[in-house]
Amino acid sequence: MTTVVATVVAPPQFPRLSVIAYRLPLRRPWRSAHVLRRERCGWLVRAELDGLAGYGDCAPLPEAGTETAEAARDRLEEWCRQAGSSPLAEQLDLLAGAARLRRGSAAVAEDQPVRPTALSSATPAADAALETALLDLDARRQRITLRARLLRDAPLFVPIPLPAVLPVNAALGAVTDCRPSALDMALSAGYSVLKLKVGVAPRDDEIRGLQALCDLLPPAVRLRLDANQAWSPAEAQQLLELLEPLSERIESLEEPLRPDPELTRHDAVLRALQAQAAFSIALDESLAGRGWPPTFADLPVRRLVLKPAVLGGLRSTLALAQAAQSAGLEVVITSLIESAAGLWASAQLAAAIGSPLAHGLATSDWLAADLGGAPTIEHGQLWLGETAGSGFTPTPSMHSRFA
Ligand SMILES: O=C(O)CCC(=O)c1ccccc1C(=O)O
Numbered sequence: 001m002t003t004v005v006a007t008v009v010a011p012p013q014f015p016r017l018s019v020i021a022y023r024l025p026l027r028r029p030w031r032s033a034h035v036l037r038r039e040r041c042g043w044l045v046r047a048e049l050d051g052l053a054g055y056g057d058c059a060p061l062p063e064a065g066t067e068t069a070e071a072a073r074d075r076l077e078e079w080c081r082q083a084g085s086s087p088l089a090e091q092l093d094l095l096a097g098a099a100r101l102r103r104g105s106a107a108v109a110e111d112q113p114v115r116p117t118a119l120s121s122a123t124p125a126a127d128a129a130l131e132t133a134l135l136d137l138d139a140r141r142q143r144i145t146l147r148a149r150l151l152r153d154a155p156l157f158v159p160i161p162l163p164a165v166l167p168v169n170a171a172l173g174a175v176t177d178c179r180p181s182a183l184d185m186a187l188s189a190g191y192s193v194l195k196l197k198v199g200v201a202p203r204d205d206e207i208r209g210l211q212a213l214c215d216l217l218p219p220a221v222r223l224r225l226d227a228n229q230a231w232s233p234a235e236a237q238q239l240l241e242l243l244e245p246l247s248e249r250i251e252s253l254e255e256p257l258r259p260d261p262e263l264t265r266h267d268a269v270l271r272a273l274q275a276q277a278a279f280s281i282a283l284d285e286s287l288a289g290r291g292w293p294p295t296f297a298d299l300p301v302r303r304l305v306l307k308p309a310v311l312g313g314l315r316s317t318l319a320l321a322q323a324a325q326s327a328g329l330e331v332v333i334t335s336l337i338e339s340a341a342g343l344w345a346s347a348q349l350a351a352a353i354g355s356p357l358a359h360g361l362a363t364s365d366w367l368a369a370d371l372g373g374a375p376t377i378e379h380g381q382l383w384l385g386e387t388a389g390s391g392f393t394p395t396p397s398m399h400s401r402f403a
């Protein structure tokens, strides 16, 4: 006969998920090589348990490599209906394994638009938002920062303490839109890396604009350029020649080349551009087309720009960043001009990665309204603080919509 001394059934830890749609106008239009946007739309995801709440931002931006808004909404709805009533840890496991499950399921593949890439998820922005809300909640329950929570599951051990302060770049928009007054503001705010979009206006106008800006820069300040895949190989090579006299003032150049289905040919051009340039060339949106997970040993450039909403979550981005850094690559985390909920989480991820480079997380000024307070930036440094979770708190009006 067996004696049951005590049966302790732990209370099921089922978080309650809610999703609220939002629309945030931009202060001025955001221009890049392919699009002009006047607002950012998305969903704020909340995971609540025992009076604590975690938040995740889902603001798809297909031109940056996420799914469409429709696909993201369907995924959020489907998740809340099906997985949304599982325990917290189980939902996090499900999200980590979602890529494998989705590839194995013909039913899912039929009614979900599957992106023509081999990314970890067909709905990376929705998955990232769900994962972020759950991880944020879990961190708050354990009274640890989200960056500490992330490192608990990370593939590589990172010695603590983690940085609570991160260098970030100013996001100044298109070079031909950048007035000296905007430059002055960024300089007096203490930024030492200023990011500008190129490949938007005629080449000679952009070169003239860059020269004029460089003449106004103090010695320690450098420009980070982003062409968002605007140029042919010949145009990119010519651009680098024209930028040569300014090369000491340039910190890096993102995505110079227009996509080419022949990856070997594309990489040969990128390798030649990287050899020609005195600064780092970076891959950003094209990373999604390289198969999953990308291999780093023979990457033709020196730097990767990573966005968790494109890569399907904080954990997958952290794993990718650690692998890239181990292979000697530079890593930068950037925002998709997302709400404060997204920025706080991406900044926690950037802290966990421990890259010394400026991250592209100073974008909250582009929004004319926000879902909560964004992290403070002083002297070009973003302050994370030591509060449990991501640090995000919704505004009272946003909070009341969850009732
Ligand atoms: O990096 C920054 O500072 C701002 C973020 C940014 O440029 C961006 C924002 C939305 C979509 C794509 C990009 C990009 O880096 O290409």
Ligand SMILES: [Mg+2]
Pocket: 226, 228, 254, 255, 284, 285, 305
């Ligand atoms: Mg970019």
